[in-house]
Amino acid sequence: xxxxxxxxxxxxxxxxxxEIAKLDARIGVFEFQRREAIIxxxxxxxxxxxTMAANRQLLVEQLETYYRDNRAALEKKGKKFIALQFGKAxxxxxxxxxxxxxxxxxxxxxxxxxxxxxxxxxxxxEELDKPAVKKANLNTEELAELGLRIRQRDEFWFETxxxxxxxxxxxxxxxx
Numbered sequence: 001x002x003x004x005x006x007x008x009x010x011x012x013x014x015x016x017x018x019e020i021a022k023l024d025a026r027i028g029v030f031e032f033q034r035r036e037a038i039i040x041x042x043x044x045x046x047x048x049x050x051t052m053a054a055n056r057q058l059l060v061e062q063l064e065t066y067y068r069d070n071r072a073a074l075e076k077k078g079k080k081f082i083a084l085q086f087g088k089a090x091x092x093x094x095x096x097x098x099x100x101x102x103x104x105x106x107x108x109x110x111x112x113x114x115x116x117x118x119x120x121x122x123x124x125x126e127e128l129d130k131p132a133v134k135k136a137n138l139n140t141e142e143l144a145e146l147g148l149r150i151r152q153r154d155e156f157w158f159e160t161x162x163x164x165x166x167x168x169x170x171x172x173x174x175x176x
Contacts, residue, residue, distance in 0.1 A: 021160035063089060 007013050067074060067082075067089055074082050081090025100109060113121045133148065143149055 017158060017160055018165055020158070021162045021165045024160055025162050025165070067091065 005012075007016055068091070071091065075090075080092070081088050100106065110122060113119070133143075133146075134150070138146075140149070
């Protein structure tokens, strides 16, 4: 990699854009090759991993069936799990979760909660609608009264024209 020189005129500026376009073309080639290598590696191991995952799931189901069928004998003297040479297992109570009764819809539940005077069970989230503030076109003073300001930065941008550099994939690969 060479150290860039200071750009002193438009010809050098244009040449720098040309070099960026060439580099972008080569980067594109390498990115394509990287993606192809990843796809090849993933497909190579996908079948083996999916087979092992299926075997693992089957074993987990068999362990759970055995444990549930023999739970009383396995959980002697108040123990809630068994410990063996290669691991331990048990059944634990899951975290409680709220679910709707079969015939209820969420709107009806919310209304029933309001009717019962349990509004604390209903969450209301307030947040600033930034697009609406921008659309209102408030001046600096009006924004300041609301504790806001608009920040806008100038950002340098550029666009290259790869077709103008006549860099081909084969040419990029040949340069290596």
